[in-house]
Amino acid sequence: MTTSARQNDTSSARSRTRNELARGTFDLLVVGGGILGTSAAWTATQAGLRVAMVDSGDFAGATSSASSKLVHGGLRYLQTGNVRLVAENHRERRSLASDVAPHLVNHMPFLVPVYSGGPHGAAKMGAGVFLYSALSAFGDGMGRLLSPTQAKRLAPGLRTDGLRSVAAYSDHQMNDSRMAVMTVRAAADAGAVVLNHAEVVGLRTTRGRVSGADLRDRVGGHEFGIDARLVLNATGPWVDRLRRMEDPAAGPSVRLSKGAHLVLRTPEPWRAALTIPVDRYRVSFAIPWEGRLLLGTTDEEYTGDPADVGVVPSDVEQILGEAAVGIDAPYLDASQVTYSFAGLRVLPGGPGGTSAAKRETVVSEGRGGMLSVAGGKWTTYRHIGRTVLEELRKVTAVPVGEDMVDPLRTVPLPGLASPDAVTQRLIIDRDPGARLDPLVARHLASHYGSLAMDIAALVRDTPDLGARIHPDGPDIWAQVVFARDREWAVTVDDVLRRRTTVTVRGLDTPEVRTRTEELLKG
Structure with missing residues (x-):
């Protein structure tokens, strides 16, 4: 055409x-x-x-595409005694992960480091993660304490200086876009x-x-x-x-709180996220995400134009500083930031700081x-x-x-299928022209579910669309065409930031943006 x-x-x-x-x-x-x-x-x-x-x-x-990418019960809510809210969140988390969107919502181990002189003791955190697991009916295992050596294997950048123990629990994450x-x-x-x-x-x-x-x-x-x-x-x-x-x-009727995040390259992959206590009530997250490490978030009142929200140098300083409580300095090199983003929480009006709203x-x-x-x-x-x-x-x-009035407990999102099964189908496709390498196949299966087969069909019809958008990422050009024709994508950012993972990986080069624009035009 x-x-x-x-x-x-x-x-x-x-x-x-x-x-x-x-x-x-x-x-x-x-x-x-x-x-x-x-x-x-x-x-x-x-x-x-x-x-x-x-x-x-x-x-x-x-x-809505600038969140911390979590589907979680809210461990920090236990600190305020809101046990009922945590239990309700867990029920919905389990439903999303098992019935509604198991192809989009993924299990993630979380670690809470306990340091000498920190805001929480090992016994308290151990009891907290056990209660947290109990409120989820132990659906993802039992919260427990790990040794620093065990935790370091899961989160290579974990700071061990003064580390007494590590509490482990489970939650889920997703690609919000x-x-x-x-x-x-x-x-x-x-x-x-x-x-x-x-x-x-x-x-x-x-x-x-x-x-x-x-x-x-x-x-x-x-x-x-x-x-x-x-x-x-x-x-x-x-x-x-x-x-x-x-x-x-x-x-x-509302007030706004800015939440900023940074995305960094890491020397090696992480297999668990960190929930780092900053004080008695606030935490900082370090979460493996799309082949990178997601750090954040801030929680500061915002009074400007919502269209102008963005990450400023003070946000970067705060996020890296809070992350340093639990992460070694070599993993917090600002030059390794591939992407940053900020969103606005919409909170009820009222007195007090936004973090307490x-x-x-x-x-x-x-x-x-x-x-x-x-x-x-x-x-x-x-x-x-x-x-x-x-x-x-x-x-x-x-x-x-x-x-x-139905909470939609059993209505799945499109593409419902086991990512493992879809991956295998993409790898062993009988048509050699539509076969995809395992990394690309897994990426498509975990972001589209069974709809990944429609993307494979585009590759079958036009093999050039099976090429990677950037050699350092798993997204392929067929996703751009799919986004254009099936997912309402109009602009380059619609595609590269919200339909694919190109931008968040720091791979949206001028050449990539030009080629994407050409495909959007046909």
């Missing part, structure tokens, strides 16, 4: 979506395609509602109409009630409108901006009837959808029966 034909095809696809969004009246319009919006759209569509979802940027293009894209796909497969890079420029009202939105497609500038019985404001850090479109006098989901109704939802995290993102659906049921204009 020629470049002009591909551009016309992409334009036609967006045109068809805009026409569908402008047709009739939706039961629910979700504004925002991050953790909150995608979960709400998926849940509402499963409940039988006609749902539209739009985002002014890419799906999970902001904070891939989780978001798969959730959008699940919603679309169930009937939702979705469009990214579509900005709300105004709200529609009927007899004083919000009844839809006017939008501008940022790809081409086309303007269109969506009518809906109910509008859900799930715009994350921009939640108050949309609330002021509904009511110019609306006061602040509750991490909870808040749903409110505005003067014009628009619902706004803020807060939450990836571990419990499906429950956020259920919470929103329960609120929808209270709005009589939206036909949600009580029996439709």
Whole structure:
């Protein structure tokens, strides 16, 4: 297909979506395609509602792809005595890892180093990780104490000076961008109409009630409108901006906390993550992730424009300084940072520091009837959808029966399959032209599940697409085409940062970006 034909095809696809969004009246319009919006759209569509979802940027293009990549029970919550919350988080973590997204959520051993003069003693940490494991019904084994020598084998950079003992427990991690894209796909497969890079420029009202939105497609500038019985404001850090479109006098409802992270190369691979106590309540993470080491996070109040959030030198200094509590200096060389990113936690308003604020989901109704939802995290993102659906049921204009409020315990994300089985299928494909080397096959299986077979089919049809995007990473060019045609990717960053792992590995060279742009155009 020629470049002009591909551009016309992409334009036609967006045109068809805009026409569908402008047709009739939706039961629910979700504004925002991050953790909150995608979960709400998926849940509402499963409940039988006609749902539209739009985002002014890419799906999970902001904070929802800037998390610590964890699906976890929250060990630190035990310090505050919130045992019930930890147990609830564990239940959802197990469900995601076993029933909903085992192809995307991966087991990860965690180690907590206990140093002389540190904020916690060995006996206390040993009891803590045992209780943590018990609250997960010992589904990932029993929390225990390790010797420094045993721990060093799992985390080679662990600082052993003054190390008394190491508490070990288990949690899970995931690629947040891939989780978001798969959730959008699940919603679309169930009937939702979705469009990214579509900005709300105004709200529609009927007899004083919000009844839809006017939008501008940022790809081409086309303007269109969506009518809906109910509008859900799930715009994350921009939640108050949309609330002021509904009511110019609306006061602040949330506050923001910046969480910055660094991604570093390491001399050798790590097989376990570190949870490093910084003080009695705060911890710093060092997590093996996508062939690198992820460090973070900060927790500082942010009052600027959410669009301007980023990592500044003081963040780098803080993250490396806190990591040095538990990691040897050679592993914390700033020159080995391949990527850095920052996101904004949306927290309830109130007094005190942001680190002490509750991490909870808040749903409110505005003067014009628009619902706004803020807060939450990836571990419990499906429950956020259920919470929103329960609120929808209270709005009589939206036909949600009580029996439709379902936590989706048994509804898997697309691609559900054993990564091991998919890897083997990719390696032993009978067609030599579609065979992939084991590293690439494993990478595809653990990021796409059974959908990796569709990527292999692209390689079968066009063998050149089986080449690696960069020789130092496992992503291949077929993923770019798949992202373009099947995953709503529009920009180079949509592909390299959120559909693949090229950017986070520090491999998005000018040559890679140019070739990606060419493939996006066809």
